[in-house]
Amino acid sequence: MRAVIQDRYGSADVVEVGDLPDPVPADDEVLVRVRAVSLNGSDRENLVGRPAYARLGGLRRPRNPVPGSDVAGTVVAVGRSVTGYAPGDDVLGELAGYRGGLAEYVATAPRLLAPKPAALSFAQAAAIPQAGCIALRATRGLRPGDRLLVNGAGGAGGALVIGLAKHLGARVTAVDRGDKAGYLLRLGADDTIAYERCDWADQRDRYDRVVDLVASRSPYRVHGALRTGGSYLMVGGSTRVLLATFGAAPVLRGATGKRVGVLMVPQSRADLEEVTALVADGAVVPAIDAVWPLEEAPAVFARLAAGDNLGKLVVEVP
Numbered sequence: 001m002r003a004v005i006q007d008r009y010g011s012a013d014v015v016e017v018g019d020l021p022d023p024v025p026a027d028d029e030v031l032v033r034v035r036a037v038s039l040n041g042s043d044r045e046n047l048v049g050r051p052a053y054a055r056l057g058g059l060r061r062p063r064n065p066v067p068g069s070d071v072a073g074t075v076v077a078v079g080r081s082v083t084g085y086a087p088g089d090d091v092l093g094e095l096a097g098y099r100g101g102l103a104e105y106v107a108t109a110p111r112l113l114a115p116k117p118a119a120l121s122f123a124q125a126a127a128i129p130q131a132g133c134i135a136l137r138a139t140r141g142l143r144p145g146d147r148l149l150v151n152g153a154g155g156a157g158g159a160l161v162i163g164l165a166k167h168l169g170a171r172v173t174a175v176d177r178g179d180k181a182g183y184l185l186r187l188g189a190d191d192t193i194a195y196e197r198c199d200w201a202d203q204r205d206r207y208d209r210v211v212d213l214v215a216s217r218s219p220y221r222v223h224g225a226l227r228t229g230g231s232y233l234m235v236g237g238s239t240r241v242l243l244a245t246f247g248a249a250p251v252l253r254g255a256t257g258k259r260v261g262v263l264m265v266p267q268s269r270a271d272l273e274e275v276t277a278l279v280a281d282g283a284v285v286p287a288i289d290a291v292w293p294l295e296e297a298p299a300v301f302a303r304l305a306a307g308d309n310l311g312k313l314v315v316e317v318p
């Protein structure tokens, strides 16, 4: 099969397109003919091998050389013990270890998949899984009028965090590079902060929730921007901040009544179905920057590495 191959960590130059043997599904797996794959920040992290947690899938080099986590496609074979899926079913999902998707075929556990609604194209469906499940958990419990700040709002997860928060009636401040402000306002943000000009963490007692997709600040600093009873959710960022946030959570909660914590987003079929239904109903729309053919994957990774995309980069597998 044709596949994108990344057999070492590095810049976009390490990505090439080549031929690999077709995967054979185990008894408890389904074989999916991949039709579209969308890229996330985690694909950039797995390309360069940073932060440290990006090497969980291989310390010196990726154990699975095929990148790509978020897929939409059609089931073409099922293992003997699989129930609930049959050849011909259209599906979407986030693959284990964030890898294996950028190929004509992938064998995967069926619990990672959900049915693709007929109303969504494969490209639209592929744009949902990881970003949608992050956004669903990051916005859960928001009430109309709540003030939410999203840091790193212009990336894959941020677009759907903004969309779901607006759907719930929250007031959204979106933080990203200044030249993305127009894009963020079009997504529904009420106001924007350019991270290169202004530090949102200097604000005091302002937000009911902060969702941080690119955490780089100490939890002892960010909690000041929260109102009493507010919460800070770290989704992605440096390993140093990740460990500090785990440690600070009980201290800050006891001392200030504000919560800081790491939002661990499980690979949940129920969540995937819930957010997919919201997209199919038009409650929220995934932003797509451009759709590229598989053979141009090296150029797609170069664009991902540069961070110039507004919305998701989607690769179609012809």
Ligand SMILES: NC(=O)c1ccc[n+]([C@@H]2O[C@H](COP(=O)([O-])OP(=O)(O)OC[C@H]3O[C@@H](n4cnc5c(N)ncnc54)[C@H](OP(=O)(O)O)[C@@H]3O)[C@@H](O)[C@H]2O)c1
Pocket: 040, 041, 042, 044, 045, 130, 134, 151, 152, 153, 154, 155, 156, 157, 158, 175, 176, 177, 195, 213, 214, 216, 234, 235, 236, 237, 263, 264, 265, 266, 306, 307, 308
């Ligand atoms: N917690 C979990 O369970 C879980 C699950 C899956 C993924 N994740 C993590 O979630 C994180 C975010 O994912 P994503 O796909 O949304 O990332 P993404 O697509 O890379 O988006 C990150 C955005 O942040 C912007 N940014 C960079 N530096 C910034 C700064 N200092 N201040 C504000 N914005 C800044 C980037 O813009 P520019 O680069 O253009 O400046 C980009 O628009 C990743 O680290 C991923 O590993 C967590």
